[in-house]
Amino acid sequence: MKKFIYIVSFLFSTMLFAQNQNLFEEGNTLYNEGKYAEAIDKYTAILETGNHSAGLYYNLANAHYKLNHIAPSIYYYEKAILLNPDDTDIENNIAFAKNMTIDAIDVIPEVGLSKIVKNTTNTLSFDSWAKLTVALVFCFVILFLVYYFAYSTLVKRFTFVSSLVSLFLVCVALAFAFHKYNLDKKDNPAIVFVQESKVMSNPNLRSDEAFRLHEGTKVQVIDAYDDWKKIKLSDGKTGWIISDDIKLLKEF
CATH class of the missing domain: 1.10.287 (Helix Hairpins)
Known part of the structure; x- marks a missing residue:
């Protein structure tokens, strides 16, 4: 019985791999034809099967970038670089994508x-x-x-x-x-996924507004409370943002 289960699992994995490979190639073809939205659908279908790779995220980010989707392009470039941190192509493309963001946040240098x-x-x-x-x-x-x-x-x-x-x-x-x-x-990074988000001083809408962030901005999540996440920016500012306004990068 166990041997039969192993054989079925192997056949299923092989079929799934072949299916994903076909979807990936179809997505690449659509991308080369300038059909970026259709390419995104193909790449997303692969993700829904639980398959994750730097190449897949990179292509998905490129397609979003072509459509001027700021947050998704940066989000998928960042996920690609998490899986392949030494890829210079990803680093170069994410730099271009970040040029589309509104927020200019200084980085406190370490000395x-x-x-x-x-x-x-x-x-x-x-x-x-x-x-x-x-x-x-x-x-x-x-x-x-x-x-x-x-x-x-x-x-x-x-x-x-x-x-x-x-x-x-x-x-x-x-x-x-x-x-x-x-x-x-x-290290718990996230990307702002709404056009504009109010960051509050406390985890409730009645508290004072600390500052505002816009789509594509990268933040660090340092705490959580109910439907809120406490975030920290590279310049040291902190505040609370609604959880649905951001997407965590390390969730695969």
């Missing part, structure tokens, strides 16, 4: 040690830092074993010092791994 630590932490993903830590632990163990069983004084000195250096690097890599994990956990 000193905090900037160095953050930049170093972001050079690798959490998984990469974890793998580096494991590799360094392996090096430490090998060097320590060589030190323990070596007869030569010179070899003992070299492996002893090297093992201490490896152990130190293990601690450093582990610290960066945990720091990266915490940064990723706090």
Whole structure:
């Protein structure tokens, strides 16, 4: 019975993959013909099957960009870059899309040690830092074993010092791994999806208006209460926005 279920699942997955591949190619053809709305329908149909990829989001963003859909184009470019952060084409296109936004929000620059630590932490993903830590632990163990069983004084000195250096690097890599994990956990970006949204000082419509945001603006969600989300801008401003006015980027 289990074997039969595995076979059915495999056949279903194969059929779904073939179907999505056909939809993707049809979407690309429509896009090349200038039929951007129809291309969006094809790409969206793939998303509805639970298939997600940087290429799919990139093409979907391009189609929205051609139709001057500010929020959706930025939203899908941002999702594409989450899955493929090193793609320069995505970075270039998202820069063009952001030129369509209204809000000009300054970025508070980080300086000193905090900037160095953050930049170093972001050079690798959490998984990469974890793998580096494991590799360094392996090096430490090998060097320590060589030190323990070596007869030569010179070899003992070299492996002893090297093992201490490896152990130190293990601690450093582990610290960066945990720091990266915490940064990723706090990172909860979203895109404003309405033409204009009032950001309030408290999570209710009776409170004072703090400021207004327009479609396509990227914010950080730092808290939630009922139908409200507390957001923070890159210039440090905070406020409460109606949940339906934004779409979270990390929801796949």
